[in-house]
Each structure stands twice: as C-alpha cells, then as structure tokens.
Amino acid sequence: FLFGRYGWVNVILSLLLFILWRSVMAFGDLIVSWWSTKSPVVGYTLTPEQYLIWLAIFTAATGFFLVIRQIPFVIGGLRGSSLLHETVFHSVIHAPSWFFDVTGRILNRFSKDVEVVDLVVPESLNFFLNMLFVLAGVFGVMGYGTPYLLIAVGVLIILFAGIFWYFQQTNRAV
Numbered sequence: 001f002l003f004g005r006y007g008w009v010n011v012i013l014s015l016l017l018f019i020l021w022r023s024v025m026a027f028g029d030l031i032v033s034w035w036s037t038k039s040p041v042v043g044y045t046l047t048p049e050q051y052l053i054w055l056a057i058f059t060a061a062t063g064f065f066l067v068i069r070q071i072p073f074v075i076g077g078l079r080g081s082s083l084l085h086e087t088v089f090h091s092v093i094h095a096p097s098w099f100f101d102v103t104g105r106i107l108n109r110f111s112k113d114v115e116v117v118d119l120v121v122p123e124s125l126n127f128f129l130n131m132l133f134v135l136a137g138v139f140g141v142m143g144y145g146t147p148y149l150l151i152a153v154g155v156l157i158i159l160f161a162g163i164f165w166y167f168q169q170t171n172r173a174v
Contacts, residue, residue: 010076014129017069022133024065028058029141070126077122084117 034041035051046054143150 007076007079010072010079013072014069014076017065017072018129018133021062021065021069022137024058024061026137026141028055028062029137030144031055031058033141033145073122073126077118081114081118085114088113 031041031051031054033039035046035048035055038045040046041054139150139153142153
C-alpha cells in the first residue's frame with residue numbers, strides 16, 4: 001500500500017538522501033574527532049584553520065541535506081494522502097443510502113482518517129528514519145574509532161532482545 005501510493009522513486013530517493021545526510025553528518029563528527037586528537041587526515045596534518053573550514057563545509061552540507069531529504073518525503077506523502085482521499089471520497093459518494101443510516105458519523109471518521117494519514121503517519125515515519133540513521137551513524141563512527149566496541153554492542157543487543165522476548169511472553173501471560 002505505502003510503496004504503491006508513495007511511489008518507488010520517492011521511497012528510494014528519500015532513503016538515499018537520508019543516507020547521504022547521515023554520512024555527511026558522520027564525516028563532520030570525524031573531523032571534530034581528528035581535530036581534537038590532531039590526527040593526520042589522509043596523510044596530511046591540517047592546521048586549525050583548515051579543520052575549521054572542513055567542519056564548516058560538513059556542517060553546511062548537513063543542513064543542506066537535512067532540508068533536501070524532506071522534499072521527496074513530503075511529495076510522496078502528499079501523493080499518497082491525495083490518492084487515499086480520492087479513493088475514500090469515491091467510495092463514500094457511491095455508497096448506498098443504508099450505509100449512511102448504519103454508519104452514523106461518517107464525515108467525522110473520514111476527516112480523522114485523512115488527518116492521520118496526512119500528519120501522524122509521515123511524522124512517525126520521519127522520526128523512525130531519523131533515529132534509524134542516527135543510530136547507524138553513531139555505530140559507524142564508534143566502529144571506526146574502536147571496532148571492539150561493536151562486539152560489546154552486538155552482545156548487548158542480543159541480551160536486550162532476549163529480555164524483551166521474556167518480558168513479552170510474561171506480559172502476554174499476565
């Protein structure tokens with residue numbers, strides 16, 4: 001449903017722009033890390049002014065991609081919402097009269113469903129993708145700095161998954 005109404009091009013473009021945004025942001029984090037340890041960057045030792053210039057470039061690029069990544073996301077959301085509205089409106093207009101006698105507050109339901117698709121679903125999806133790519137970027141930078149830390153993170157993920165599974169079973173029984 002989502003990809004059919006959202007459009008594959010918008011989905012792929014949104015994901016690529018999210019990845020590009022987070023990659024540029026991670027490189028900005030790496031610049032700060034290299035600057036604080038005065039590490040050579042690609043074999044060259046940079047001056048503080050050069051570090052500052054590179055940090056400014058990556059910060060500006062992060063802001064640019066933060067805005068640009070929303071364009072296909074919003075266009076796809078509007079497209080999906082308008083197609084859903086047209087489908088529901090067509091169904092309501094062509095419904096038999098007994099449907100309105102039984103249903104009651106059809107206009108209230110209609111507007112609430114459209115509101116959820118317009119506001120709640122895109123906001124939730126945007127928040128989910130934000131957190132997913134921020135976590136991926138954090139784990140990427142952590143893995144670059146201390147690769148052995150990823151082993152500990154993997155063990156913790158498995159441990160928390162086991163605790164979640166146990167809690168879910170116990171909660172269901174209660």
